Amino acid sequence: MVIAVVLSMIPGLSMQASMAIAGESAEAAQIDREVDAALKKFLEDTPEADIFRKEAIGILVFPNIVKGGFMFGAQYGKGALRKEGKTVGCYSTLTASYGL
Helix, strand or coil: CHHHHHHHHHEEEEEEEEEECCCCCHHHHHHHHHHHHHHHHHHHHCCCHHHHHCCCCCCCEEEEEEEECEEEEEEEEEEEEEEECCCEEEEEEEEEECCC
């Protein structure tokens, strides 16, 4: 009973991991197209963000992250790192969490 009370008082525990997807592939090309569409929509919806895009050394874009859970949660997505408008790497993110 005491353990349950202590754990319920902790707002959340989480861990994250990101890794590069090696090599060019059809999957990388698909991610690139999704990143293009996400950046275009973002800049159309938020024109003032273009100031930051121009000054940024790189932009890491995850166009689609799937999330789910109840008490235990997880999310996963794939994206790309852009430098000077060109993709320099593809990445995936995985997060797991616990909390009430």
